[in-house]
Each structure stands twice: as structure tokens, then as C-alpha cells.
Amino acid sequence: MVKCKCGAVGIIRTSGTKRNPGRPFYACPLQGPRSGFISWVDEENHTYEVESQNLELEIHNEELQIQNRDLEIQNEELEIQNRNLKMLLIVSWILFFGIIVYKL
Numbered sequence: 001m002v003k004c005k006c007g008a009v010g011i012i013r014t015s016g017t018k019r020n021p022g023r024p025f026y027a028c029p030l031q032g033p034r035s036g037f038i039s040w041v042d043e044e045n046h047t048y049e050v051e052s053q054n055l056e057l058e059i060h061n062e063e064l065q066i067q068n069r070d071l072e073i074q075n076e077e078l079e080i081q082n083r084n085l086k087m088l089l090i091v092s093w094i095l096f097f098g099i100i101v102y103k104l
């Protein structure tokens with residue numbers, strides 16, 4: 001959607017000039033067709049598409065960074081759990097052998 005400087009939403013008109021015959025353009029609905037030119041429809045669509053693609057990629061990139069951070073945090077938590085489990089295993093083996101040795 002293209003807006004004029006005055007804030008009105010541009011309407012599509014077709015150029016009747018010799019340089020751009022039949023070329024659609026956005027025009028201000030509040031001004032005459034000659035003074036209300038905003039932009040060419042084909043050029044506007046092009047920049048709009050590139051811009052929105054860029055924006056989507058940026059958002060995707062940000063989402064991936066957030067996911068990455070979440071995974072790093074999860075990874076750290078798992079490492080801590082892993083360390084705790086190893087400690088528990090060692091302690092239980094020590095206790096187990098301690099009991100056996102004690103009973104013998």
C-alpha cells in the first residue's frame with residue numbers, strides 16, 4: 001500500500017504520457033492525476049518485495065538466534081545434570097563397595 005505525503009492512500013492510475021504510455025502508477029486521490037503522482041506501480045512493488053523479504057529474513061535470523069541461545073542454555077543445564085549424575089554414580093559406587101568391604 002502506497003501513501004501520499006498528505007496521508008491519503010494512493011489509487012492506481014494509468015499513465016497517458018508519451019514517455020510511459022499505459023504504465024500504471026499510484027496517485028493521490030485528493031489531487032489531480034498530474035500533480036498527485038506518488039510512484040510507479042512496478043517500481044514500488046519491487047522495492048516493497050525486497051524490503052519485506054529482508055524484514056522476513058531478519059525476523060527469521062532473530063528467531064534462530066533466540067533458538068540458538070535456548071539450546072545453549074539447555075546444553076549447559078544438561079551438562080550440569082550430567083555432572084551431577086556422574087557424581088551420584090561415583091558416590092553410590094563408593095557407598096556400595098564401602099558396605100561390602102565393611103560387611104566382609
Ligand SMILES: [Zn+2]
Nearest residue numbers: 004006008028
Ligand atoms: Zn495527497
